[in-house]
Amino acid sequence: xxxxxxxxxxxxxxxxxxxxxxxxxxxxxxxxxxxxxxxxxxxxxxxxxxxxxxxxxxxxxxxxxxxxxxxxxxxxxxxxxxxxxxxxxxxxxxxxxxxxxxxxxxxxxxx
Amino acid sequence: xxxxxxxxxxxxxxxxxxxxxxxxxxxxxxxxxxxxxxxxxxxxxxxxxxxxxxxxxxxxxxxxxxxxxxxxxxxxxxxxxxxxxxxxxxxxxxxxxxxxxxxxxxxxxxxxxxxxxxxxxxxxxxxxxxxxxxxxxxxxxxxxxxxxxxxxxxxxxxxxxxxxxxxxxxxxxxxxxxxxxxxxxxxxxxxxxxxxxxxxxxxxxxxxxxxxxxxxxxxxxxxxxxxxxxxxxxxxxxxxxxxxxxxxxxxxxxxxxxxxxxxxxxxxxxxxxxxxxxxxxxxxxxxxxxxxxxxxxxxxxxxxxxxxxxxxxxxxxxxxxxxxxxxxxxxxxxxxxxxxxxxxx
Numbered sequence: 001x002x003x004x005x006x007x008x009x010x011x012x013x014x015x016x017x018x019x020x021x022x023x024x025x026x027x028x029x030x031x032x033x034x035x036x037x038x039x040x041x042x043x044x045x046x047x048x049x050x051x052x053x054x055x056x057x058x059x060x061x062x063x064x065x066x067x068x069x070x071x072x073x074x075x076x077x078x079x080x081x082x083x084x085x086x087x088x089x090x091x092x093x094x095x096x097x098x099x100x101x102x103x104x105x106x107x108x109x110x111x
Numbered sequence: 112x113x114x115x116x117x118x119x120x121x122x123x124x125x126x127x128x129x130x131x132x133x134x135x136x137x138x139x140x141x142x143x144x145x146x147x148x149x150x151x152x153x154x155x156x157x158x159x160x161x162x163x164x165x166x167x168x169x170x171x172x173x174x175x176x177x178x179x180x181x182x183x184x185x186x187x188x189x190x191x192x193x194x195x196x197x198x199x200x201x202x203x204x205x206x207x208x209x210x211x212x213x214x215x216x217x218x219x220x221x222x223x224x225x226x227x228x229x230x231x232x233x234x235x236x237x238x239x240x241x242x243x244x245x246x247x248x249x250x251x252x253x254x255x256x257x258x259x260x261x262x263x264x265x266x267x268x269x270x271x272x273x274x275x276x277x278x279x280x281x282x283x284x285x286x287x288x289x290x291x292x293x294x295x296x297x298x299x300x301x302x303x304x305x306x307x308x309x310x311x312x313x314x315x316x317x318x319x320x321x322x323x324x325x326x327x328x329x330x331x332x333x334x335x336x337x338x339x340x341x342x343x344x345x346x347x348x349x350x351x352x353x354x355x356x357x358x359x360x361x362x363x364x365x366x367x368x369x370x371x372x373x374x375x376x377x378x379x380x381x382x383x384x385x386x387x388x389x390x391x392x393x394x395x396x397x398x399x400x401x402x403x404x405x406x407x408x409x410x411x412x413x414x415x416x417x418x419x420x421x422x423x424x425x426x427x428x429x430x431x432x433x434x435x436x437x438x439x440x441x442x443x444x445x446x447x448x449x450x451x452x453x454x455x456x
Contacts, residue, residue: 002319019141038142039170042134043177065140 001083004044007034009053009072009080016057016071019045045070053079113158116143122163125175127189142167173315182320187449193316195391200313201262201324202396204274205332206340206366208259211252211277212333213341251280263329267317274314278307299407303359306399340366357423360407363400364427371397371434378441387449390442397435404428 001009004026011017011025022045023036036044048054053076057069072080112120119142123135146157163171180196181189258273285300287293317324344362357365371393378386404427411420 019137020144023141023145037167037170038138038145039167039172039174041141042138043170043174046130046134062140065143066136067140068137 001079002044004034004036004040005048006080006083008036008041008044008048009076012054012070012072012076013080016069018060018067018069022070048076052076115146115158115161118161119143119163119167122168122171125171127175127178130178173318176315177318177320180316180318182318183322184320188446191387191391191446191449193321194388195395196313196316197321197324198388198392199395200310200316201329202370202392203310203399204255204259204262204270204314205329205336206363207255207277208333209336210341211255213337213345215253216337217341217345251277253277259333260330262314262317263324263326265317265323267314270317271311271314274307274311278304278311295413297407297410297413299360299410302403302406306403309399358407360400360403361423361427364404364431367393367396367400368430368434371438375434375438387442387445390438390445394435394439394442397431397438401428401431401435404431 007026007029008022010029011022017025019038019041023038023041026034026036045054049056049070052073054070055073057071059066059068061067116139119139120135123131123138126135142163146161147154148157178185179189180193182193183190185193254273254277258270258277261267261273262270281300282304285294285304289296344357374386374389374393378390404424408421408424408428411417411424
């Protein structure tokens with residue numbers, strides 16, 4: 001799963017969101033690191049819809065336009081949980097190895 | 112509809128029509144919201160004079176490349192075009208890499224670093240580079256080799272960066288030399304630059320959805336290419352005058368023509384679906400070689416043997432056209448037989 005796809009699914013966890021809502025939430029969740037452009041957002045979103053991880057929730061009128069809201073499907077929630085677990089397991093391995101190599105003298109490493 | 116929306120919708124026309132039917136209005140709504148700063152005066156100004164930022168334009172171009180030059184799960188026509196552009200880009204980068212690698216070996220030989228080979232004739236002696244620009248020119252070209260390896264190994268962005276490294280120093284050198292009158296104005300370097308820039312852009316077809324490049328086959332093509340093209344060419348040029356009239360556009364025409372003849376001869380033994388991407392790729396390469404040859408022909412008019420060079424150039428262009436046109440017709444017919452979208456299957 002790519003990083004933008006991971007953050008888009010995470011953004012949809014708590015509530016359905018529209019296109020720009022997803023862009024804003026992804027920027028906030030990633031602390032500004034992942035700044036999705038509109039072309040990039042829809043390039044990921046169309047595949048998530050095609051794979052059944054995200055679906056259309058509703059359409060709402062806003063300033064004379066229709067806003068489409070998207071929600072996470074059960075399959076999307078499961079895919080996100082699996083990916084989060086995989087990343088957490090990787091992080092645990094790295095942290096444990098870093099801990100082992102840390103010298104008793106703070107700030108220095110063994111070997 | 113304000114001007115900003117018009118401009119964004121115009122940009123979205125790069126995307127295929129069926130994709131636009133599904134996503135365009137939603138993309139426009141999201142884009143206009145992203146441009147809204149909350150200040151009425153700024154919003155009114157942006158509505159009239161605003162344009163999509165370069166990063167937005169790039170994201171739409173990347174999406175269009177992914178959709179139009181499709182990967183494994185794309186509709187058949189989009190997949191055929193995607194494969195064709197990827198094959199053409201790989202082949203063109205391979206030719207650059209082959210010539211650059213052979214260039215390293217030939218430079219080492221001319222510099223006397225290959226004592227086990229016969230010494231080069233005095234007229235082939237290396238002229239030491241007179242300036243930083245000339246050194247940059249010589250070294251930059253070698254970047255095609257790692258660019259090709261990166262492309263085959265699936266590192267598309269690294270390949271594009273390395274290719275730009277190979278292209279830009281010669282372009283700057285040319286601009287300086289032509290501006291200062293050191294060399295006469297000529298179209299050849301600019302046409303080659305244009306085609307190389309198109310090649311760098313074409314590398315965008317190696318996106319996430321594209322199949323991985325068969326590594327063994329394409330990496331193996333590098334030594335085979337060196338043995339088949341630059342080594343015999345250099346050996347003939349070093350021993351006789353016969354091929355000294357063959358320039359880079361001429362060599363491109365000759366290589367593409369030979370490849371097309373081999374492809375057409377072996378076409379009957381391939382499945383039609385397997386032959387189509389190569390037919391399209393060779394058509395694209397033939398169009399590029401023809402454009403290069405045609406645009407660079409007038410440059411020969413300043414040279415000493417201009418009538419012979421012009422005749423040879425015209426023959427090369429005719430040869431590419433003679434083999435490329437029938438191939439293009441066959442490829443387009445085969446393409447039309449494919450359904451445009453997966454829904455039509």
